[in-house]
Amino acid sequence: MGGLIAGGTDPADIVATVRRAERADQLAKRHHGITAIAGAEEPENNKQAATGSGVVILGVKPVGIADLAREIGDSLARDTIVISVAAAVSLEQLEAALPAGQPVIRSMPNTPAQLGRGVISVSPGTHCSPAQLQLAKDLLASAGTVVEIPEDQVDALSAISGSGPAYAFYLAEAMADAGVVLGLDRELSLLIARETVAGAGLMLAEAGADAAALRKAVTSPNGTTERAIATFDARGLPAIIADGARAAAERAAEITKQLG
Numbered sequence: 001m002g003g004l005i006a007g008g009t010d011p012a013d014i015v016a017t018v019r020r021a022e023r024a025d026q027l028a029k030r031h032h033g034i035t036a037i038a039g040a041e042e043p044e045n046n047k048q049a050a051t052g053s054g055v056v057i058l059g060v061k062p063v064g065i066a067d068l069a070r071e072i073g074d075s076l077a078r079d080t081i082v083i084s085v086a087a088a089v090s091l092e093q094l095e096a097a098l099p100a101g102q103p104v105i106r107s108m109p110n111t112p113a114q115l116g117r118g119v120i121s122v123s124p125g126t127h128c129s130p131a132q133l134q135l136a137k138d139l140l141a142s143a144g145t146v147v148e149i150p151e152d153q154v155d156a157l158s159a160i161s162g163s164g165p166a167y168a169f170y171l172a173e174a175m176a177d178a179g180v181v182l183g184l185d186r187e188l189s190l191l192i193a194r195e196t197v198a199g200a201g202l203m204l205a206e207a208g209a210d211a212a213a214l215r216k217a218v219t220s221p222n223g224t225t226e227r228a229i230a231t232f233d234a235r236g237l238p239a240i241i242a243d244g245a246r247a248a249a250e251r252a253a254e255i256t257k258q259l260g
């Protein structure tokens with residue numbers, strides 16, 4: 001929602017439903033001008049929010065998506081675009097829970113979308129027209145970079161961009177720990193690791209940036225960085241990262257199966 005509003009969506013056009021009243025208050029304060037209503041006590045609220053909406057974004061936990069889709073199904077117009085951001089819920093599962101013929105898009109965003117720097121995938125369902133897909137892409141582009149992918153690549157994308165912010169934070173944690181081992185004060189080490197990962201992220205965010213070229217630019221022959229990278233390579237760090245990403249993708253496939 002933050003990304004959508006920063007990108008020019010009129011907050012007055014947004015209706016958000018949540019379960020708890022205090023959460024609705026928080027959202028209304030954070031995103032001034034939206035309508036935020038608590039849904040669980042008054043199940044009609046989800047239906048009312050869906051009624052007359054051009055786009056409905058489902059953002060509950062994967063296990064609750066099908067029930068929510070069934071709950072609002074009768075309130076949707078035939079051309080309302082339903083976008084699900086739930087991990088592991090397939091287009092087939094979504095379409096089965098919605099009225100026949102409903103345009104559906106499966107999307108996988110990541111948390112930097114809050115800052116307008118997300119990666120947001122879109123995979124159109126059977127009944128989504130090219131114009132409806134374009135409308136959804138334009139809307140989501142305000143939250144970051146939109147990529148269209150076939151559904152069978154969503155688990156792979158999720159393993160890189162969906163979980164990826166956690167990998168970058170994990171790197172910052174490991175760097176801070178390494179600084180402490182080298183004798184730095186923990187507070188100082190946390191600060192310099194955080195700012196270094198954030199600063200490097202900003203360099204990568206420049207148009208046309210190339211991670212390998214940026215890395216080589218700070219790696220002088222026979223210098224200190226070269227020694228560190230050689231150690232990472234010798235210990236097989238790229239293979240470890242590939243193993244982690246594969247495990248994430250496999251877990252997504254497992255959850256899809258469990259959701260039936």
Ligand SMILES: NC(=O)c1ccc[n+]([C@@H]2O[C@H](COP(=O)([O-])OP(=O)(O)OC[C@H]3O[C@@H](n4cnc5c(N)ncnc54)[C@H](OP(=O)(O)O)[C@@H]3O)[C@@H](O)[C@H]2O)c1
Binds near residue numbers: 088
């Ligand atoms: N977190 C990520 O980085 C990320 C990335 C990609 C995709 N996703 C997907 O995003 C979805 C949400 O994940 P999350 O981590 O943000 O979960 P979350 O913090 O639990 O958020 C779920 C929200 O849905 C509300 N809610 C639950 N049931 C509802 C209902 N029946 N009617 C209306 N509102 C309801 C909750 O309200 P209350 O706050 O009142 O409980 C809560 O605000 C998941 O499907 C996840 O797979 C998350």
